[in-house]
Amino acid sequence: MKELQVGIFGLGTVGSGTVDILTNNKEIIQTSTTTPVRVKTVCVKDTSKQRKVNLHGSKLTSDPNDILDDPEIDIVVEVMGGIEYSKSVIEQAFKKGKHVVSANKDLIALYGKELTDMARKHNCHFFFEAAVAGGIPILRALQFSLIGNQIQKIGGIINGSTNYILTRMQVEELSLDKIIDDAKRLGYLEADPSADLEGYDAARKCAILASIAFNNLVTFDQVYVSGINNITLEDIKYAKNLGYTIKLLAIAENTESGIVARVHPCLIPSSHPLAGVMYSFNAVYVICDKLGETMFYGKGAGDLPTGSAVVNDIASIAKNISFNQKPEYGYKILNESRVLSIDEQSFSYYLRLNVQKNLINISDVLNIFDKYKITIKTLDKFEKKQNGNSSLDYIITTGTSLEESFNKAVKEIEDLSSINCKAKIIRIERGL
Ligand code: NAP
Ligand code: HSE
Numbered sequence: 385m386k387e388l389q390v391g392i393f394g395l396g397t398v399g400s401g402t403v404d405i406l407t408n409n410k411e412i413i414q415t416s417t418t419t420p421v422r423v424k425t426v427c428v429k430d431t432s433k434q435r436k437v438n439l440h441g442s443k444l445t446s447d448p449n450d451i452l453d454d455p456e457i458d459i460v461v462e463v464m465g466g467i468e469y470s471k472s473v474i475e476q477a478f479k480k481g482k483h484v485v486s487a488n489k490d491l492i493a494l495y496g497k498e499l500t501d502m503a504r505k506h507n508c509h510f511f512f513e514a515a516v517a518g519g520i521p522i523l524r525a526l527q528f529s530l531i532g533n534q535i536q537k538i539g540g541i542i543n544g545s546t547n548y549i550l551t552r553m554q555v556e557e558l559s560l561d562k563i564i565d566d567a568k569r570l571g572y573l574e575a576d577p578s579a580d581l582e583g584y585d586a587a588r589k590c591a592i593l594a595s596i597a598f599n600n601l602v603t604f605d606q607v608y609v610s611g612i613n614n615i616t617l618e619d620i621k622y623a624k625n626l627g628y629t630i631k632l633l634a635i636a637e638n639t640e641s642g643i644v645a646r647v648h649p650c651l652i653p654s655s656h657p658l659a660g661v662m663y664s665f666n667a668v669y670v671i672c673d674k675l676g677e678t679m680f681y682g683k684g685a686g687d688l689p690t691g692s693a694v695v696n697d698i699a700s701i702a703k704n705i706s707f708n709q710k711p712e713y714g715y716k717i718l719n720e721s722r723v724l725s726i727d728e729q730s731f732s733y734y735l736r737l738n739v740q741k742n743l744i745n746i747s748d749v750l751n752i753f754d755k756y757k758i759t760i761k762t763l764d765k766f767e768k769k770q771n772g773n774s775s776l777d778y779i780i781t782t783g784t785s786l787e788e789s790f791n792k793a794v795k796e797i798e799d800l801s802s803i804n805c806k807a808k809i810i811r812i813e814r815g816l
Contacts, residue, residue, distance in 0.1 A: 390424060390457065390459045390460075392451075393461065394427075395428045396465075397687045400687050401689075401690055401691025401694070403423055403691075404687070404691060418703070423442045426443070426444050426445070448476075452482075462488060465490070466488075467491050467495075470488050485694055486515065487512065489516065489588045492515045494603070497715045503713065512714070514691075514694050518683055518686065519682050519684070520667075522668045522680050526593070530672055530675065533674045535597040535598065537670075538594070538597055538636045538670050539633050540590070540633065540636075540668040541665070543589070544666055544685045545574075547664060547666070550631060552663075554620050554624070554630075564581075570664075582610075584609060588604050588607075590634035591603055591604045591607050591645060593634065595715055597670075600718075601720075602636070607645040610648040618736070619810065625764075626734070628734070630649055630650070631658060632648070633647070633813060635816075646726060650811055664684065664685065665681065665682065666683070666684030669816055730787065731785070731811040731813075732784050732785075732811070733809055733810070734812055735779070735807050738778075739776050741767075744778075745802065748800055752800075764778070765778055794809065
């Protein structure tokens with residue numbers, strides 16, 4: 385029986401996990417693929433580095449052509465990261481008729497459609513399950529397991545490091561700064577932590593999820609994004625008192641007026657399944673018209689969880705080749721709905737105003753909300769003592785308002801002479 389030969393670019397976290405699983409679960413994999421799968425060559429930057437996996441005779445090289453020019457290699461796995469070089473490696477692989485698996489969310493969020501068009505042109509398979517929520521098979525579920533359903537809305541915790549930080553803030557009452565170093569040490573944060581903290585990593589994954597769920601191209605730059613940098617312990621406590629948990633959510637929704645794609649901190653009811661997703665775990669909550677609600681939960685990062693998704697893609701390709709299946713692609717752009725701006729969307733809000741004691745007449749604030757027809761659901765007042773100074777935190781939750789109107793109201797409130805700070809605003813997610 386012909387062995388399928390794999391060439392892997394990258395032997396870091398994900399590459400090592402992939403090699404480990406392909407080696408140690410070889411027999412299990414073969415029961416599915418029927419064809420044996422073997423790693424022939426691994427390309428890295430620095431061949432002299434100590435590696436944590438045994439390559440069992442696979443060639444280690446720093447020359448990309450050892451893979452790209454090898455006619456025996458059927459499947460190329462790109463687990464290097466970065467954009468331009470990885471893109472060029474994948475393009476060259478397609479031109480040589482090689483099938484491709486990638487875990488590269490940054491690349492797919494930007495060039496997923498372009499690379500899919502190229503794969504289609506060269507009749508190559510192209511999978512990238514590990515790019516969203518690591519080991520959770522969510523792209524495969526959206527593409528293959530919910531046929532017969534219209535996917536209406538997705539709410540995802542798809543960035544493990546920020547979920548880890550928010551969970552520890554909530555459980556241990558530590559400030560964000562105190563947890564960042566641990567999140568770095570545990571390898572949860574990207575080399576540039578702002579990609580996680582400012583929400584960009586989740587926004588890239590959100591663009592991929594929305595594109596595949598709705599068969600409608602959504603690019604990274606179309607996703608509204610706001611990160612967790614400004615979330616404080618106080619907000620977490622006030623939210624808890626109101627029955628909410630703060631999570632960084634990626635929301636994708638297919639509405640009559642357009643596609644919603646946004647990533648930002650949200651208050652969600654503490655009884656919601658997503659509120660119970662703790663530490664570095666990921667979860668994707670999907671609402672469909674026939675199945676109803678379903679949630680996919682698991683590890684969104686790390687060598688073996690992410691390697692598991694990469695291996696599943698390799699095995700799917702091997703199986704498709706064995707059974708002569710034509711390629712099917714995640715990016716099937718059949719619809720052209722526009723992506724809504726955040727100003728066009730409506731939310732309920734949590735708003736915190738910190739004011740000097742005795743200086744504020746809260747009815748001035750309420751009158752402004754009234755002027756904009758924004759209803760007040762709850763209004764609480766807490767005395768706060770900090771560095772010998774005493775002030776008041778007003779916590780207001782509102783009914784639904786168009787974001788644009790809400791922002792105008794908040795601007796007027798902040799301009800009141802008695803308000804000495806910017807309002808803290810967090811959206812409340814009600815439709816999940
Ligand atoms: P990593 O640990 O930094 O490993 C990167 C690997 O790529 C290293 O082995 C490096 O070689 C190799 N490499 C870099 N530039 C290269 C080049 N020009 N030629 C050949 N090899 C090159 O990265 P990672 O965490 O495994 O992530 C890989 C990809 O998976 C990224 O796209 C990432 O976003 C994605 N991903 C990662 C996770 C995760 O949990 N880590 C989860 C989901 C998706 P050397 O070893 O010689 O330096
Ligand atoms: N930094 C990413 C996260 C790694 O925190 O989820 C996995 O994509």
